[in-house]
Amino acid sequence: MKIKTLPVFITIVFFIIFFIFFKGLQNSNIYVPKSEFENDIPSFKAQIFDSEKKINSTDIFDDGKFYLVNIWASWCAPCRIEHPFLMNLSNQKNLEIIGLNYKDKKENAKKFLKELNNPYEIIIQDKDGTIAIEWGAYGVPESFLIYNNKIVKKIIGPINKDSFLKIQERIK
Numbered sequence: 665m666k667i668k669t670l671p672v673f674i675t676i677v678f679f680i681i682f683f684i685f686f687k688g689l690q691n692s693n694i695y696v697p698k699s700e701f702e703n704d705i706p707s708f709k710a711q712i713f714d715s716e717k718k719i720n721s722t723d724i725f726d727d728g729k730f731y732l733v734n735i736w737a738s739w740c741a742p743c744r745i746e747h748p749f750l751m752n753l754s755n756q757k758n759l760e761i762i763g764l765n766y767k768d769k770k771e772n773a774k775k776f777l778k779e780l781n782n783p784y785e786i787i788i789q790d791k792d793g794t795i796a797i798e799w800g801a802y803g804v805p806e807s808f809l810i811y812n813n814k815i816v817k818k819i820i821g822p823i824n825k826d827s828f829l830k831i832q833e834r835i836k
Contacts, residue, residue, distance in 0.1 A: 702814045702815065702816055703814065703815045704813060704814060704815075705721065705725060705799075705808075705810055705813055705814065705815055706721070706795075706798040706799055707720075707721045707722065708720075708721045708795050708798060709721070710788045710789060710790065710795055711788070711789045712786065712787065712788065712789070713763070713765050713770070713773065713787035713788065713789045714770065714774065714787070719786070719788065724762060724786060725810060725813050727812050727813065728812065729758070729760065729811075730758055730759045730760070730809065730810065730811050730834075730835045731759070731760050731761070731762055731809075731810040731811075732750075732753060732759060732760070732761045732762070732807055732808070732809055732810070732831065733762045733764060733799070733807065733808040733810060734746075734750060734761060734762070734763055734764065734784070734805060734806075734807045734823075735764045735766050735790075735796050735799070735801050735804055735805055735806045735807070736763060736764070736765065736766065736804060736805050737765065737766045737767060737768040737773070737804050737805075738768050738769070738772040738773045738775065738776035739768065739772065740766075740804045740805060742804075742805055742821065742822040743776075743804065743805045743822065744780070745822045745824075746805055746822035746823040746824070747780045747783070749822075749823040749824070749825075749827075749828045750783040750823065751780075751781055751783045752828070753783065753823075753828070753831060753832075754783035754784075756832070756835060758835055759831075759835050760785045761783050761784050761785060762784060762785060762786050762787075762788065763783075763784035763786070763787040763788065764787075764788050764790050764795060764796060764799075765787055765788065765789050765790060766790050766793060766796050766801075766804050767790065767791065767792070767793050770789075773787075800818075802820055803820075803821075805821065805822050805823070806818070806819065806820055806821070807819040807823055807827075809831060809834060809835075816834070817830070817831070817834060819831075
């Protein structure tokens with residue numbers, strides 16, 4: 665009798681463990697940060713791309729106007745994918761696009777913009793990546809929609825058709 669209960673007991677334990685792992689694998693544990701919020705924009709002083717002039721963040725952003733801060737680099741493949749969306753957004757009258765060139769060589773960035781065109785009103789140079797960190801960026805590309813000196817939307821990854829439409833809807 666002892667011999668027959670041991671396989672049944674092992675089988676029951678196996679199914680219990682299997683059930684626990686199966687249920688655990690169905691639950692998503694991927695952290696997705698909130699993309700809709702209202703945080704103050706970080707203040708910074710940086711060099712303007714292709715210039716020796718320094719600019720303060722308070723000189724860039726005005727109340728009552730939408731801005732899109734886009735963190736990009738010439739070495740970033742997804743930045744090429746989102747670039748046509750940025751070019752379309754640059755035609756919006758009530759949106760100004762600010763570029764933050766992240767850890768890039770100036771010559772490569774110039775070549776990137778010459779090849780794909782420049783959607784940015786201002787490009788800020790971020791040689792060591794500290795400005796992007798202050799903004800809370802996870803990587804490149806990322807974009808921040810600004811209104812009244814507040815971040816109202818954060819787009820992690822390249823701008824795609826869905827995020828493009830959400831930006832257009834928000835700025836109307």
